[in-house]
Each structure stands twice: as C-alpha cells, then as structure tokens.
Amino acid sequence: MSNSTEIPANETTHKHTISVLLENKFGALNRVAGMFSAKGYNLESITVGPTEDISVSRMTIVTRGDDAIIEQIIKQLNKLIDTLKVVDLTYDSFMERELALIKIGTTPDNRSEIMQIVEIFQAKIIDISHKTVTVESTGSGQKVDAIIKMLKPFHIKEIARTGRVALKREFVGEV
Amino acid sequence: MTQHTSPPSPQRQMTGAEIFVRSLIEEKVDIVFGYPGGAVIGIYDALHDISDIKHILTRHEQGAVHAAEGYAKASGKPGVALVTSGPGATNTVTGIADAYMDSIPIVVFTGQVALKLIGNDAFQEADIVGITRPITKHNYLVRDVNELAATIKEAFYVATTGRPGPVLVDLPKDVMAMKTMFSYPKNVKMRSYVPHIEGHQKQLDKAIALIAKAKRPVLYVGGGTILSNASEELTKFAHKTKIPVTTTLHGLGAFPETDELSLGMLGMHGTWYSNSAVNYSDLLISVGARFDDRVTGKTDAFAPEAKKIHIDVDPSNISKNVKVDVPIVGDVKKVLQQLLPSVTALDTKDWIQTIKNWKEEHPLRYRNGKYIRMQHVIQKISEITKGKAIIVSDVGQHQMWTAQFYKYVYPRTHLTSGGLGTMGFSLPASMGAAFARKDFPVISISGDGGFQMNIQELATIREHSVPIKIIILNNGYLGMVRQWQELFWRKRYSQVEMFGPDYVKLAEAYGIPGFRATLTDEVEDVINKMFTIDGPVLAEFKVVKEDNVYPMIPAGQTYHEIIDMPEEKTVSINGEKESDIEMVTITKG
Numbered sequence: 004m005s006n007s008t009e010i011p012a013n014e015t016t017h018k019h020t021i022s023v024l025l026e027n028k029f030g031a032l033n034r035v036a037g038m039f040s041a042k043g044y045n046l047e048s049i050t051v052g053p054t055e056d057i058s059v060s061r062m063t064i065v066t067r068g069d070d071a072i073i074e075q076i077i078k079q080l081n082k083l084i085d086t087l088k089v090v091d092l093t094y095d096s097f098m099e100r101e102l103a104l105i106k107i108g109t110t111p112d113n114r115s116e117i118m119q120i121v122e123i124f125q126a127k128i129i130d131i132s133h134k135t136v137t138v139e140s141t142g143s144g145q146k147v148d149a150i151i152k153m154l155k156p157f158h159i160k161e162i163a164r165t166g167r168v169a170l171k172r173e174f175v176g177e178v
Numbered sequence: 179m180t181q182h183t184s185p186p187s188p189q190r191q192m193t194g195a196e197i198f199v200r201s202l203i204e205e206k207v208d209i210v211f212g213y214p215g216g217a218v219i220g221i222y223d224a225l226h227d228i229s230d231i232k233h234i235l236t237r238h239e240q241g242a243v244h245a246a247e248g249y250a251k252a253s254g255k256p257g258v259a260l261v262t263s264g265p266g267a268t269n270t271v272t273g274i275a276d277a278y279m280d281s282i283p284i285v286v287f288t289g290q291v292a293l294k295l296i297g298n299d300a301f302q303e304a305d306i307v308g309i310t311r312p313i314t315k316h317n318y319l320v321r322d323v324n325e326l327a328a329t330i331k332e333a334f335y336v337a338t339t340g341r342p343g344p345v346l347v348d349l350p351k352d353v354m355a356m357k358t359m360f361s362y363p364k365n366v367k368m369r370s371y372v373p374h375i376e377g378h379q380k381q382l383d384k385a386i387a388l389i390a391k392a393k394r395p396v397l398y399v400g401g402g403t404i405l406s407n408a409s410e411e412l413t414k415f416a417h418k419t420k421i422p423v424t425t426t427l428h429g430l431g432a433f434p435e436t437d438e439l440s441l442g443m444l445g446m447h448g449t450w451y452s453n454s455a456v457n458y459s460d461l462l463i464s465v466g467a468r469f470d471d472r473v474t475g476k477t478d479a480f481a482p483e484a485k486k487i488h489i490d491v492d493p494s495n496i497s498k499n500v501k502v503d504v505p506i507v508g509d510v511k512k513v514l515q516q517l518l519p520s521v522t523a524l525d526t527k528d529w530i531q532t533i534k535n536w537k538e539e540h541p542l543r544y545r546n547g548k549y550i551r552m553q554h555v556i557q558k559i560s561e562i563t564k565g566k567a568i569i570v571s572d573v574g575q576h577q578m579w580t581a582q583f584y585k586y587v588y589p590r591t592h593l594t595s596g597g598l599g600t601m602g603f604s605l606p607a608s609m610g611a612a613f614a615r616k617d618f619p620v621i622s623i624s625g626d627g628g629f630q631m632n633i634q635e636l637a638t639i640r641e642h643s644v645p646i647k648i649i650i651l652n653n654g655y656l657g658m659v660r661q662w663q664e665l666f667w668r669k670r671y672s673q674v675e676m677f678g679p680d681y682v683k684l685a686e687a688y689g690i691p692g693f694r695a696t697l698t699d700e701v702e703d704v705i706n707k708m709f710t711i712d713g714p715v716l717a718e719f720k721v722v723k724e725d726n727v728y729p730m731i732p733a734g735q736t737y738h739e740i741i742d743m744p745e746e747k748t749v750s751i752n753g754e755k756e757s758d759i760e761m762v763t764i765t766k767g
Binding site: 025026029030033034037038041071074075078079081082084085086087 | 315
C-alpha cells in the first residue's frame with residue numbers, strides 16, 4: 004500500500020524502515036494507516052502479516068522524514084494501545100525483501116532480450132503467453148526498482164509490488 | 179490481551195445486556211448520561227430495574243457526552259455515556275473529539291446493529307468504530323458476549339490510566355441478547371499497554387541540577403497536573419523552591435491564584451506578566467502541559483533563553499512542538515513526589531520583584547461604565563464565590579475573560595473546552611459537574627452563540643432540578659470571531675451578528691426562574707439573587723456588543739508582538755459619558 008503524500012527528499016529527510024509488532028486484532032492495520040494519514044506522515048509502503056505467534060502481527064513500514072518526525076512516528080506507533088514493540092531497523096543491519104510481479108507485452112523479437120534481463124537479476128518468468136511474459140522478482144527495494152527500470156523500455160502492462168518486509172540481521176560481521 | 183483472574187462464577191447465565199449493567203456496577207458507575215434507541219433497547223430494559231445506576235436522559239447525544247465529560251472533570255472519576263447506533267453514535271463524535279483533545283476519561287457505549295447486518299447499510303447503522311478511531315484513545319467492537327465483561331474492564335482501565343482519554347465500546351444488538359456466565363475480571367494486564375508512572379532517576383537528577391542553577395525559573399503548569407491530582411505536590415514544590423507559577427487554560431486551579439507566586443494564565447490571552455516571565459525566564463519547568471500553539475505562539479521564539487524541563491505522562495508530547503532539554507516521562511504527581519525531597523529554596527527574590535513590577539505596570543484591565551462588560555460579571559462572580567464554585571465556561575471571548583478575571587483557588591473548579599474549542603460545551607458539562615459535586619455550586623457561563631448550541635439541555639436540567647447557575651453573557655455576536663474580523667479582517671463582520679430568543683421567557687417556558695441585567699448597577703444584585711435559589715436558575719446579562727480580549731498575542735507570533743488594551747479612552751457605548759468610564763484593574767497573585 005502506498006500513500007501519495009510526497010515529502011521531497013532532501014539532506015534532512017531519510018528513508019526509514021520500521022518494524023512494528025502488534026496484537027493481531029481487528030482493525031490493527033487501520034489504526035496504523037489512519038495514524039499516518041491523520042498526522043500527515045509520509046508512508047511509502049506498509050505490509051502486514053502474522054508472525055510465529057498467531058496472536059501477534061508484524062508490520063513493516065517504510066517512511067521518510069527528518070529526525071524529529073521519525074521520533075514522533077515511533078512515539079505515535081508506541082502510543083497505539085495494541086502496539087507491542089516498535090523497532091527502527093534503519094540504523095541496524097537488517098534484511099529486507101520485496102516482491103514484484105511485472106507483466107510485459109512482448110513481440111517475438113524482444114522476448115529473448117527480456118529473458119536475459121530476467122536472468123541477470125535472478126528473477127523468474129512465471130507466466131508466458133503469445134503476447135506477454137510475467138516476471139517475478141524478489142529482492143531489496145533497490146533491486147526491484149532496478150529490474151523495473153531495465154524493463155521500462157519494453158511495454159510494461161502491469162506491476163504489482165508487495166511493499167517491503169524486513170527483519171533485523173543477527174549475523175555479526177561484514178555482510 | 180486481557181487475562182482474567184477471577185474464578186468461574188456459579189451464577190446463572192446472563193444476557194449481554196445484563197452483563198453490561200453488572201459490569202458498570204462493578205466499575206462503581208453511579209450515573210450514566212444517555213439516550214435510548216432501537217439497538218440499545220435491550221440494554222435499557224436491563225437498566226430499568228437497577229437502582230445503583232442513575233440514568234440521565236439528555237435531550238441530545240452530544241449533551242450526554244459533554245455531561246459525562248463534566249462529570250469526569252469535576253470528580254476525577256470516569257464519565258459514562260450510553261447511546262444507540264447510527265445517528266445516536268454519530269451525535270457523540272464532537273463530545274468524543276473534545277474529550278480526546280482535553281484528555282478526559284470517559285467511556286462511551288454505542289449500540290450497533292446485529293453482527294450479521296454489519297456492513298449491510300442496515301437501518302441506523304454507522305461504522306462508529308471506524309469513525310471514532312482517530313478521536314478515541316482506543317475503541318472496541320464486541321463480537322462475542324464472552325468477551326464483553328473483559329472488554330468493559332479494559333475500556334475503563336485504558337480511559338483512566340496513563341494520559342486519560344475517551345474510549346468507545348460498540349455493542350451489537352444480538353451480542354447483547356446472547357447469554358453466558360458473568361464473571362468480572364479482578365484486574366487488567368495488557369502486555370501492549372503499560373503507562374509510565376515513575377520518572378527516570380537519571381532525568382530527575384538532570385532536572386534537579388538545572389533547577390539548582392536557575393536564576394529566573396518559571397513553572398508552566400497544564401491540565402495534566404489536575405488530571406493526576408497533583409495540585410498539592412505542585413503547590414509544595416512552588417513554595418519550597420520559590421518558583422513563580424503560570425498555568426495554561428486547563429491548568430487554572432492547579433495552583434491558587436491568590437498566591438503571591440501566581441502569574442495567572444499564559445499564552446495568546448494570558449496575562450502580560452506571565453508571558454513576560456516566560457519570555458525572560460532561564461528555566462521553564464513544564465508540568466503536565468503540552469506546548470500547545472495557543473501557549474507558545476511561534477515555537478522557536480517561545481521562552482528563547484530558557485532551558486526546558488518537560489514532565490509529561492505521554493512520551494509523544496515530548497519534543498513534539500518545542501525541543502526540550504530534560505524530558506521526564508511519568509505521572510505528574512509521582513514525578514513531583516520524586517523531585518520534592520531533592521529541591522531547595524532558590525534565591526528568586528529579584529526575579530519575583532521584577533515580576534511584581536510587571537504586574538503593577540501591566541495588570542489585567544477593562545473599562546467599566548454604565549453598560550455591562552463581560553469582565554465585570556466575571557469579576558463579581560469571583561468576588562462573591564471566592565473560588566468556591568465550579569466554573570464551567572463555553573468557548574469564545576467570555577471563555578478568555580472567565581479565565582482572566584476569575585481567581586481560581588482549587589483544582590477541578592475550572593471546566594472548559596480547551597483543545598477542541600467546542601461551543602455548546604458549558605450547559606451539558608455543568609450538568610455533569612453538578613451531579614458529581616455537591617460541595618461547590620456549579621456556574622455555567624456561556625455566550626449567546628454557544629448557549630444556543632445545546633439549549634435543549636435546559637429540559638434535562640429542569641427535569642432533574644439540577645442546581646446550576648446558568649449565566650448567558652449576551653452580546654448578540656460571535657464575539658471572538660468578530661474580534662478577529664475587527665483586528666485582522668478590516669472590520670468586515672461576516673456572519674457574526676446573531677439573533678437570539680428572549681432568554682428569560684425561554685427559562686420560564688422550561689420552568690426555570692430567569693433574571694436579566696442590562697445595566698452594570700444591576701449585575702451584583704442579579705448574581706446574589708441567583709444564589710438564593712436552590713434549583714436551576716438562569717440569568718441573561720446584556721453586555722456591550724463590541725469589546726476585545728486583551729492582552730493578545732496574534733496566532734503564530736511572538737511575545738514581542740503582544741497587543742495590550744489600547745490606551746485611548748474611546749469605548750463609550752450608547753452615549754455613556756466618557757467621565758463615567760472607569761478603568762478597572764485586576765492582578766493575579
């Protein structure tokens with residue numbers, strides 16, 4: 004889910020990935036999304052799903068703001084009664100993944116070129132017809148951005164992106 | 179997640195409606211303000227035979243919520259409102275938003291259509307949980323009768339702990355008819371909600387060090403001090419440290435305004451000297467206040483020379499508007515108790531003398547004459563009651579004058595709609611306050627605009643002979659909007675002049691004694707007459723049409739742009755002789 008409240012990027016605003024654990028209760032996603040729109044915070048993506056504990060949901064939020072705004076966002080998230088834990092992963096080492104499905108209009112001439120790009124990005128073709136291929140790409144947000152950029156010159160018919168999921172990395176050392 | 183610890187009850191099965199009523203009794207709710215309807219008819223049936231709970235039928239659901247707020251503010255206990263689904267629920271929205279802005283602990287129960295009809299655009303259906311999500315501290319839809327008792331327990335717990343606020347519980351009609359065993363949980367344990375009570379020692383130490391060094395300190399006290407019942411601790415703290423005290427609109431009453439250290443209210447319409455003291459202070463200690471824009475004006479010019487300590491139970495208030503040096507998250511009462519043993523008397527003699535000089539140079543003033551000024555009425559009420567009354571103001575010019583010209587001495591004696599600024603608050607809120615408190619008389623003060631917004635509650639007040647002194651300060655204008663139009667919109671008075679009924683006749687129509695004063699000479703007499711009547715009584719004061727609230731710091735500006743009352747002696751009304759106009763001055767502290 005993406006929100007079009009565009010705050011222009013500058014030196015003081017940074018992208019943050021925030022992980023929130025909340026009680027898996029009716030309306031939890033609404034409370035968080037509603038708080039972002041009510042307070043006018045930027046919301047680039049928000050994903051939610053169950054965790055290893057069925058009573059707990061994990062929400063991964065990608066947002067942008069200066070330090071004061073990010074501090075308020077974290078406080079406001081904590082203030083929601085159903086919130087168990089809020090972690091700003093940005094300053095930790097963390098793993099992030101996003102999935103995109105990209106449907107491209109093809110001709111017999113360009114199909115092999117598309118397949119090469121797909122291979123370079125270690126993406127997959129999951130559907131093919133005479134006039135289209137659909138590519139599944141998983142990776143960091145940047146990687147997904149990159150494959151979409153490479154496929155732009157072709158006729159992209161539809162894109163579905165999941166938004167980001169992230170977890171703190173436990174491995175200590177260079178990655 | 180709620181864990182109940184009570185043992186299984188051997189009692190018979192009860193319907194949701196019966197469980198609801200029993201749960202309120204368990205919460206020691208003695209009064210409910212409400213309005214029945216189709217979706218709550220079962221609940222009203224269950225309430226019918228219960229003598230432990232008094233139900234007050236208001237004449238509009240908004241009145242019920244404001245009454246619950248008034249009850250909560252005056253007593254410190256949670257207020258309760260009960261309404262039906264759809265329009266009943268949506269009519270509570272303004273009151274709920276008001277309670278959210280002013281951190282008032284209320285629990286609002288709304289009826290809802292049956293579970294299987296939710297989402298079908300059923301008759302009198304509204305998604306009140308969705309509608310009130312951003313204006314409640316938390317809200318619930320009860321989907322299973324087995325969760326009802328625990329949800330009610332949790333609702334009261336959330337409303338009254340931490341930073342208090344409104345909680346809404348939506349009750350589908352069929353859930354309230356289902357049966358289960360009743361067992362009320364003894365306590366609430368929520369893993370996701372744990373309010374901070376005690377201040378962190380490291381932060382306390384930093385604050386103590388700053389306080390010890392301060393030369394020109396000021397205590398800036400907000401409604402949080404009253405909400406946490408910390409007036410006694412605050413007064414001790416101010417006396418021990420010899421730090422002068424200014425309060426916000428909601429902080430009025432937290433510190434006696436008869437005390438030498440009192441500066442009265444600060445902010446847009448605060449006293450000149452409180453704003454001066456804050457501006458020149460070297461240490462500002464915010465106690466249960468939230469650096470609201472009506473207090474700070476332009477934030478980067480607010481108390482520019484001061485180090486700032488901020489005591490607040492809500493972490494999200496810290497550094498929200500103004501960056502502070504030492505935040506202390508915790509309950510005001512607890513934090514003051516923690517600080518008290520470690521602070522000592524400061525040498526503030528020179529500072530207090532400076533403030534005294536400011537008080538003499540720039541007291542609160544108004545020009546009195548033959549025709550009634552609102553300030554005069556408030557001043558007389560203050561002189562007659564000596565702080566021993568619960569003053570419930572509405573919103574507008576009279577609200578600011580009620581804040582300025584009444585000397586508050588006790589906590590929970592000044593009730594008003596501060597954050598949301600809800601016109602129509604006073605009359606129903608004063609009713610709630612009068613049900614909560616018998617020790618002090620309750621005085622509702624409204625302008626003619628706000629009074630007409632919840633005028634229907636006169637019937638409720640008469641029905642229950644609620645002993646309220648109802649004061650209408652009638653200038654035939656939406657005075658504050660007119661003031662802004664005069665000062666900032668070239669006197670283009672757009673839609674602010676307003677017709678009203680004959681309020682004395684109106685009172686009579688409701689069976690309430692009514693008085694009117696049109697001349698300054700009559701004011702005191704009318705107020706005294708009101709105090710001879712036991713039940714409800716109304717008085718209309720016809721006041722001068724055009725007068726302005728001063729001092730004023732225009733919105734978003736700084737202390738240096740403060741406008742005090744113009745010196746020219748030009749305000750004569752209806753041919754009052756200039757020589758008859760006298761300047762009246764009042765000083766807090």
